[in-house]
Amino acid sequence: PINSNIDPSLLQRAFTALWTSIVGNRKVVFGIAKRIEDLTFLRELIEAGKIRSVIDRHYPLEQTAEAHRYVETGHKKGNVVITVEHNDKT
Known part of the structure; x- marks a missing residue:
């Protein structure tokens, strides 16, 4: 289940910080849904086998x-x- 209390932008910043600490100051872009409804929709598509x-x-x-x-x-x-x-x- 997706925790709706997690701010997606916080996750994006965490991933970016981790990646930057590993590979240096290269520009890194991570895409992440901004709304919980988008994450839920993506989860449903994955579970239905529509996205692989x-x-x-x-x-x-x-x-x-x-x-x-x-x-x-x-x-x-x-x-x-x-x-x-x-x-x-x-």
Whole structure:
């Protein structure tokens, strides 16, 4: 479920800050829905199978710079995914 109390612009700023801290001062643009209704509509489309993501490659967080270099080549055929490990032993 989507938490309607989360401000989408706050999430966008968090992602931008994380990305900038990893790859430096390069310009990064992240798109995110501004209204909860838009997020709900997108979720419904995904759950209905009307939107599918195309994944070209996966990279662990430690290889983000390499992933960025791959994207800059212009040869990617889909999305490039950065995987962040989650440690349950906290």
